[in-house]
Amino acid sequence: MTEKKATLRQLERYPNYLAYLKKLDQRGIDKVSSPMLAGVFNCSEEQVRKDLHLIAKRSGKPGSGRSVKELIEDIEDFLGYNSEKRAIVMGVGNLGTAFLRYNGFIKAGIDVVAGFDSDPKKLGKSVEGKPIYASSELKKVIEAKDVTIAIVTVPAGSAQSVADELSEAGIKAICNFSPAHLNVDDSIEVLNVDLAATLAVLSHKVKDRE
Amino acid sequence: MTEKKATLRQLERYPNYLAYLKKLDQRGIDKVSSPMLAGVFNCSEEQVRKDLHLIAKRSGKPGSGRSVKELIEDIEDFLGYNSEKRAIVMGVGNLGTAFLRYNGFIKAGIDVVAGFDSDPKKLGKSVEGKPIYASSELKKVIEAKDVTIAIVTVPAGSAQSVADELSEAGIKAICNFSPAHLNVDDSIEVLNVDLAATLAVLSHKVKDRE
DNA sequence: TAGATTGTTAATCGATTAACAATC
DNA sequence: TAGATTGTTAATCGATTAACAATC
Numbered sequence: 001m002t003e004k005k006a007t008l009r010q011l012e013r014y015p016n017y018l019a020y021l022k023k024l025d026q027r028g029i030d031k032v033s034s035p036m037l038a039g040v041f042n043c044s045e046e047q048v049r050k051d052l053h054l055i056a057k058r059s060g061k062p063g064s065g066r067s068v069k070e071l072i073e074d075i076e077d078f079l080g081y082n083s084e085k086r087a088i089v090m091g092v093g094n095l096g097t098a099f100l101r102y103n104g105f106i107k108a109g110i111d112v113v114a115g116f117d118s119d120p121k122k123l124g125k126s127v128e129g130k131p132i133y134a135s136s137e138l139k140k141v142i143e144a145k146d147v148t149i150a151i152v153t154v155p156a157g158s159a160q161s162v163a164d165e166l167s168e169a170g171i172k173a174i175c176n177f178s179p180a181h182l183n184v185d186d187s188i189e190v191l192n193v194d195l196a197a198t199l200a201v202l203s204h205k206v207k208d209r210e
Numbered sequence: 211m212t213e214k215k216a217t218l219r220q221l222e223r224y225p226n227y228l229a230y231l232k233k234l235d236q237r238g239i240d241k242v243s244s245p246m247l248a249g250v251f252n253c254s255e256e257q258v259r260k261d262l263h264l265i266a267k268r269s270g271k272p273g274s275g276r277s278v279k280e281l282i283e284d285i286e287d288f289l290g291y292n293s294e295k296r297a298i299v300m301g302v303g304n305l306g307t308a309f310l311r312y313n314g315f316i317k318a319g320i321d322v323v324a325g326f327d328s329d330p331k332k333l334g335k336s337v338e339g340k341p342i343y344a345s346s347e348l349k350k351v352i353e354a355k356d357v358t359i360a361i362v363t364v365p366a367g368s369a370q371s372v373a374d375e376l377s378e379a380g381i382k383a384i385c386n387f388s389p390a391h392l393n394v395d396d397s398i399e400v401l402n403v404d405l406a407a408t409l410a411v412l413s414h415k416v417k418d419r420e
Numbered sequence: 421t422a423g424a425t426t427g428t429t430a431a432t433c434g435a436t437t438a439a440c441a442a443t444c
Numbered sequence: 445t446a447g448a449t450t451g452t453t454a455a456t457c458g459a460t461t462a463a464c465a466a467t468c
Binding site: 243244245255259260263269270271272273274275276 | 423424425426427428
Binding site: 219254257260271 | 458459460461462463466467468
């Protein structure tokens with residue numbers, strides 16, 4: 001079941017292709033070619049061809065291109081949109097609550113099943129039908145619901161201890177929204193999404209243009 | 211004022227260095243070396259050296275390394291944490307509200323000044339003291355407050371029209387949280403942050419390990 | 421000084437681009 | 445068929461790693 005492996009750069013590109021292909025599909029366009037996508041994304045058609053070839057289950061037709069619907073299916077399949085995964089949110093503050101409420105994850109096969117918080121006032125309550133637990137319940141919930149991913153939205157100061165608890169409880173992947181560096185075992189995948197830094201980088205690029 | 215330019219990859223690494231350096235600083239550690247950082251980030255010490263050398267205003271001391279405090283200062287300077295920028299949020303739903311409330315942006319020099327929404331019930335209200343306007347006010351607000359960045363959190367269906375309005379109103383950069391491809395003029399920097407796709411990619415990597 | 425680490429040039433590695441035969 | 449696009453191998457480009465002299 002393991003496909004050829006994509007590079008990190010490619011992984012980053014697939015969601016962009018996907019978003020655009022869906023747009024085409026909505027407009028009723030059912031064929032797409034590499035030169036066409038290359039134009040849209042400002043990259044070479046060879047890159048598009050390699051990217052699509054890597055993950056496509058069916059080959060394209062020389063002369064006419066590839067089926068939009070088939071490509072959407074294959075990219076979603078490759079990214080795992082069709083294999084259900086469970087996630088939890090650590091820290092039910094503003095951002096954490098937004099993740100519990102956000103219903104856009106489900107289309108990517110990700111089901112956010114619960115929140116965790118240290119504030120006793122929040123315990124036992126629920127957001128959008130998703131219960132909020134104390135971290136003492138972590139291991140139990142992770143095992144019972146087969147949770148793979150933890151979304152960490154606690155303040156920087158407590159991020160490391162939360163990461164330790166997650167590691168202890170057997171989590172597989174952490175998506176870290178706190179602006180803190182996490183020390184965890186190499187067996188856990190960590191992705192840092194520092195929103196403030198992301199925006200800073202964006203504006204840095206604007207400055208560079210001038 | 212334009213420093214040598216960093217590659218995209220480097221830009222992504224600086225926030226990680228920064229988070230770790232701050233941790234060291236808190237612990238009262240005031241010297242850091244490339245081999246040490248390389249160990250923490252699982253990369254080569256040469257890469258660390260090149261990254262730091264590129265942005266450091268002061269040189270390191272052979273034998274003993276670099277000053278943690280100076281590095282923090284230089285990275286923050288380079289990323290633009292010390293040059294105030296204004297941002298607005300398009301779409302005051304769950305995620306948008308979280309961004310209006312989140313106070314972590316200010317340390318990166320980003321001041322979220324207002325929200326925009328199409329729902330008449332929300333207009334005139336405010337979140338965390340930040341007013342919510344109709345998009346008819348876009349141009350006025352962007353010009354009056356010298357806004358650089360727009361954070362787009364509207365549903366995929368309206369993302370393109372919002373992008374068009376932003377373009378029209380003279381925005382410089384868009385951080386797009388909707389899972390939609392945006393067609394905008396090349397003069398506008400666009401960064402796509404598809405959270406669902408991000409998580410999917412993360413869990414894809416977990417799968418690949420097995 | 422001796423040990424460690426810097427800054428920087430040269431070698432290697434990987435990803436992107438170019439080229440082209442195959443084919444719908 | 446002719447035109448366009450695919451799949452794939454070879455060439456190029458850029459980024460990472462290795463090497464090493466300089467120096468605190």
